[in-house]
Amino acid sequence: MLDPRLFRADLDYVKKQLSRRSFDFDSEYYSGLEARRKDIQVKTQDLQNERNSRSKSIGQAKAKGEDIQPLLDQVQHMADQLKDAEMELSDIQAKMTALMEGIPNIPDETVPDGRSEEDNIEISRWGEIPVFDFEPKDHVDLGAQQKRMDFELGAKIAGARFVVLNGALARLQRALIQLMLNTHVSEHGYSETYVPFLVNADSLRGTGQLPKFEADLFKASDDPALYLIPTAEVPVTNIVRDVIIEAKNLPLKLVCHSPCFRSEAGAYGRDVRGMIRQHQFEKVELVQIVKPEDSAKAHEELTQHAEIILKKLNLPYRKMLLCAGDTGFSSSKTYDLEVWLPGQDAYREISSCSNFKDFQARRLQARWRNPETGKPELVHTLNGSGLAAGRTLIAVMENYQDAQGRIHIPDALLPYMGGMEVIG
């Protein structure tokens, strides 16, 4: 959620910034609502004030043993009036909240204009694209041997967009997760967490998935309302919901491995082959909670932490700065890391690292106590995949294949593979 004070101070600026991401903000509707809100709020509070002072004098009169009946007669109709005003106020506040919750974050000034991924900017490239003296296979064909990667079985057990991994490939995925967790904990200073994979609506509202993106989620239960997490970002960031953090405890750097569940509504027909887009996948997520002044730097660092995993695995990748139109709803600035997939002859997203600034923090009421003011102020939140394990598995398979369709284990993973050097 954006700062309501920003709307009152400079509506044109807000509208202009939102238009950069093709969001048409109805400022007329907003202004009308805001004017009414102000009006009704003042009216309601006046009535409340009157009720309070009259009730107080009734109490005092009663204490002195005076006849309070005349006073009671005076207040008779106040209750109804007040109730009406309060209902009107809560009604307009609900409308206001609904409007505000549907407005995306304002893009950072360093974010380029643009409408779609076509307009994203390549920041850098790393690694050498492997040259094969044979026609490289994609991960589906590579995984088909001995049914190590079995999509038919996934479909039988659950349905489309599910997979079963067997033997060495299941282990390889686990090895990747271990490498990622160990690196982030031991070398990057993150604290490992384990969190619920089912979350309530408040948590999803806090990080911005609700109310707008319910269709992307799997709802696991109606009563109580619980959803499967689309990313560990949700439970991990919600650790600081309604918390005032002491300045000395910042930054908070958390890493969490979790399965992720996405309905992929709206993605019909896209990436139907293979493990690129599944309803369930494993991911190691990095989350940082920082002082506002530190978030730009933290964003660069967090992205580098994700990049280091790719470097350790010697996987070629490029770093993209998303344009305003392609940046996610809650984010003010996002870098995507795209890994090279020989089977697709293309770079594909493997990590997305975002600075949300105070957008999530405002919804979460996640604050820190600023020693300079002594007051609680909103923190900045950031997160990024470090990395998506399923897609990393694909990248390793396709980049480390040989002419026989075998997969050579990258050096960095050898300690986790129990002596196995080649799969095949």
Place this chain on the structure above:
RNA sequence: GGAGAGGUGGCUGAGCGGCCGAAAGCGGCGGUCUUGAAAACCGUUGAGGGUUGAUUCCCUCCCAGGGUUCGAAUCCCUGCCUCUCCGCCA
């Protein structure tokens, strides 16, 4: 799943339906004392919002949502959560 107890400020913990945004203690902050520290003593210390020229005035918040009442932290209902005992269980 069954039975009971309870949810109050950073923490512990009082609180007759009006004088309670809330005692007291701890913690935090500031000060006195001290070469310094500790102890002791004194003072101070919740959050959100509206409004204003203003550090003015006002509103809301004692788990959440309803209700009773002129008036609710206090009474009633529902939900959620925590604890204890029993059962079951990875």
